[in-house]
Amino acid sequence: MGIDTMEVDRDVTGYLQKQRTSAPQEFAQFYAKFEDLYDRKLWHQLTVAVEQFVAHPNSGPLLIPLYENFIIDWEKKMNQLSLVKFSTRASRQFQDPSQSLAFISQQADKLKDKPENKDAYVLATMEATHYKLLAGDLEGSKAAIDECEKILDELPGTETTINASFYRVSADYYKAKAAYPQYYHNALLYLSSVSLDDLSMLEKQERAYELALSALLGDGLYNFGELLQHPILDTLRTSPVDWLRQLLLCFNSGDLEGFDRISRTGDFAKQPLLHNSLPFLRQKVCLMTLMESVFKRSKEARGQMTFEEISKETQVHVEEVEHLVMKALSLGLIRGKIDEVDRRVAVSWVQPRVLDKDQIGTLKNRLTEWSGKVRERVVGLEADDAAKEVYVN
Template sequence: MQVDRDVSGWLAAQRTSAPAELKEYYAKFEDLYDRKLWHQLTLTIEKFTSLLAAAPYLLPLYENFVVDFEKRINGISLVQFLTKAARQIKDPKAALAFLSAQADKLKSSSTGKEAYVLATMEAAHYKQVTGDLDGCKKSIDECEKLLDELPATEPVISAAFYRVSADYYKAKMAYQQYYHNALLFLSSVNIDDLGVQEKQERAYELAMSALLGESLYNFGELLIHPVLDSLKGTIFEWLRNLLFQFNLGDMEGFEKTSRSGDFLKQPLLANSLPFLRQKLCLMTLMEVIFKRSKEARGRMTFFEISRETRVALDEVEHLVMKAFSLGLIRGKIDEVDSVVLVSWVQPRVLEKSQIKTINDRLDDWVAKVHEQVSSLEQNESIKTLLVQ
């Protein structure tokens, strides 16, 4: 079967007018289409799509060629192509209409839920861009239910879901939800595939969310993520350092940073200074408990907590109650003896200095065990000599 005359004529015209580096692709398109080699044709289209010079030609390629056999293409590959084609539509509302129409077609097709979820989430991106946050959230909720029904999903699906979800929560200034979704997005992609600017923007937004999130008291996962290193050598390196100051309970470092011009130029941080100070006190309390041995952490005096967290002695009980209510520590307060009995501290993702603390503690434990063993062996030797 030969290529349809209109399709063949269009491909021939494109082959004539396209840039030199694209001409050969139109010849391959026609040959593979003629031989019904759909998989090979899909792979060739993917290579074509990855070329920077091909961007202005994607939408015409779909409307004049791909639409003729789109049902024969892998659903996910088709949506990835359509997403790149939609980026060439200048009007976000028109791009939304284009992708929504594609999602509607996929919903009733046999290509599977994943392709529909991917198309729906890419359309939801434009809902968020055009200000339809309610519509965006409905798409997120719908796709979340569909993904829960699947035993596994391809990374490209997860990446789209978490990327759009993070953008939605960023628009809503829901710091904790943004933080978790943004980290899940980064876990779904190869960070080396992200541009330098995108890495820096994501590192900045994650850092701000970590600091401002009301229930975020463990930054370990972000601190060990390579995306945070993108802030090194930039005007926001101080923000990266600030995260480490919080994580380690560095009171002096925080006070110095909070008085700097860089910090004060960030209204969200400057206006949240009382909250940040309390958050630092709570994280310092967790770090102090973490560093102590099991025996020592079981009983902490109000004076010790006041000294470590720099909270007034008469405010220690309120600080500890806050830590209890947030689920950061468990235990009880002995008001008579002004002592806090700690039975548990929230598990943490550790960065290098905290891992070293554990290593040092293990070394101490090994040394004590060795000492005990040596003592027992010595006692046994003495007993043997006495018996003899």
């Protein structure tokens, strides 16, 4: 369904007067204000009044009639970004997603060749893409996402509402494609563009659940400390899937025993995505355990890690240590060399990560140890200088 935007005679004043008496009492003052501002052609003030109307929690069922009988008459004089925001909210009132797509797409079409309204065009296009995804049009969705990403890169700045729409819909696209790393990054960017207070508890728990799964299943994702520190993850504490949050903590800290314990539970077995990926998850947690093991060591200790030490800490057979280290090197998780003769590994660098409190404590202890060694060295040099001075004298 599309809305007919051809120039027609509309009894705008009659519609507003009728709504003022027939609509729920809580909206009567809005319609009276609309009529007054419309008659005086105060378009900016009228736009603000419409925004206040839309913000009312019970205004949803009234939005489509308001557009068809009122806003369509002066929409060209309305701030176009505000118009798209209105259309976004109104599009949710249709029961059929194809009607929602037609309604919001018409706004995008009107803005396509208007350079001064690129931000509004991006918002309308991304909201239309949301309905394309619901219809299973992945190809059309990807084309729209790529187009809007290019526009956003060229804009000097945008409202957080536009960024939130772009990252939310992009995340939904990558979820549909089972592209876990891309979903993870876009979903986190979406959360950085919205206030958690604006999301329902159910939506927060669903987003946390999907982020946790993508962090675990994402190939190349070995640093999800940012998710662990995000307050949205705490919403899982009161849910039946709190075990998933605990599993993330096991990966981040290299807790192999904790991983084995959770992976044997019925809850884990009931999650086919994880259960069917157990070999991949096992290798991933071993790699993260190796990273944690390197991180905890001093610079000197990193340069002489034996195969036996690595085997013990990562719980892989000593004959598989070389393969594990080579995997970590190829992924860029660590840098170093393998001495096959002496069966040692010298690590010169480990991939930076967002640290939890325990890991920060480890870093603090290492800095304290380093500071103590520097102090001892300085004291030793001063003692040597003093001894030399006495000798010369």
